[in-house]
Amino acid sequence: MYFDSFAEFLLMGKHGFYVWMAYGITAAVLLGSWLSARQAFVNAKQQIARQIELADRSASVTNRDREGFDESET
Amino acid sequence: MLGASLKRLWHKLGSPRWFFSLTTPWVTFFGWSAAILLLWGTIWGLAYAPADYQQGNSFRIMYVHVPAAMLAQSLYIGMGVAGFIGLVWRMKLTDVAISACLPLGMVITALALFSGSVWGRPTWGSWWEWDGRTVSTLVLFFLYVGIYALREAIAEAELRARASALIAMVGTINIPIIKYSVEWWNTLHQSASFGLTQKPAMPSEMWLPLLVMVLGFYCFAGFVVLLRMRSEILQREMNARWVGDWITGRGSP
Numbered sequence: 001m002y003f004d005s006f007a008e009f010l011l012m013g014k015h016g017f018y019v020w021m022a023y024g025i026t027a028a029v030l031l032g033s034w035l036s037a038r039q040a041f042v043n044a045k046q047q048i049a050r051q052i053e054l055a056d057r058s059a060s061v062t063n064r065d066r067e068g069f070d071e072s073e074t
Numbered sequence: 075m076l077g078a079s080l081k082r083l084w085h086k087l088g089s090p091r092w093f094f095s096l097t098t099p100w101v102t103f104f105g106w107s108a109a110i111l112l113l114w115g116t117i118w119g120l121a122y123a124p125a126d127y128q129q130g131n132s133f134r135i136m137y138v139h140v141p142a143a144m145l146a147q148s149l150y151i152g153m154g155v156a157g158f159i160g161l162v163w164r165m166k167l168t169d170v171a172i173s174a175c176l177p178l179g180m181v182i183t184a185l186a187l188f189s190g191s192v193w194g195r196p197t198w199g200s201w202w203e204w205d206g207r208t209v210s211t212l213v214l215f216f217l218y219v220g221i222y223a224l225r226e227a228i229a230e231a232e233l234r235a236r237a238s239a240l241i242a243m244v245g246t247i248n249i250p251i252i253k254y255s256v257e258w259w260n261t262l263h264q265s266a267s268f269g270l271t272q273k274p275a276m277p278s279e280m281w282l283p284l285l286v287m288v289l290g291f292y293c294f295a296g297f298v299v300l301l302r303m304r305s306e307i308l309q310r311e312m313n314a315r316w317v318g319d320w321i322t323g324r325g326s327p
Contacts, residue, residue: 015196022192040302
């Protein structure tokens with residue numbers, strides 16, 4: 001390690017404020033970019049799953065109606 | 075023979091389904107590489123690299139500022155190339171790529187400007203200078219914002235794709251301006267001390283962590299852009315059979 005103590009590491013000479021601000025914002029930006037991209041992927045998958053579920057349900061409802069109609073006719 | 079198979083590959087590259095299945099393992103690879111490299115580079119750069127003899131410890135901002143600035147330009151070049159291919163060969167995937175590079179490019183450019191500002195305060199004595207490089211990077215940021223706003227405003231997909239491809243392509247003119255700004259206008263911003271072609275103008279204890287950080291930033295970009303492209307492909311191909319089969323676990327893409 002370049003610094004003699006942890007306190008000196010935090011102080012960064014007299015530039016602690018600037019260094020930690022730059023690194024803090026960088027961490028926030030990278031974390032935010034990752035989480036929002038992941039959320040977009042999860043949302044897309046959920047949206048499609050819901051759409052498939054709806055389509056399946058309406059298909060089964062149509063089938064049941066058709067069966068009911070067939071039964072009453074015979 | 076070679077020509078025909080190259081042509082086949084080229085057309086395959088344009089297929090969203092093929093791209094989706096190809097990149098499934100890449101996302102994991104880039105994600106983990108980015109995590110390891112960024113953690114390693116940050117610890118190395120912050121705690122182990124020696125302080126600069128002139129700038130003291132404020133020079134450690136370089137380890138986030140330089141990769142952010144490099145990535146900001148690379149993502150824009152990526153959009154420009156995608157725009158060119160999209161306009162010439164009418165590939166579906168290129169617009170997907172532009173839409174995926176856009177949000178990351180925008181925030182990374184903002185990060186490059188911000189970290190530069192925070193570095194400038196202790197080094198130049200000011201948060202903002204109308205220096206050739208800062209201004210041309212600000213223009214880059216506005217180009218990203220402009221394309222983003224344009225995409226939000228145009229509802230018609232085909233027109234949106236062509237308009238953003240064209241602006242992305244034309245805007246790449248700004249990239250050499252950013253690159254040579256430090257030579258054309260001899261102002262405050264220091265010239266490049268790190269590049270692919272020449273030996274870095276600093277000791278290896280200083281530039282090795284930078285190399286790790288640059289690689290980490292590029293892996294991170296690969297990870298986020300691929301993830302966004304894959305979401306966009308799912309959205310656009312929502313009604314395709316392979317998407318339904320993949321979501322319900324009945325088949326692979």
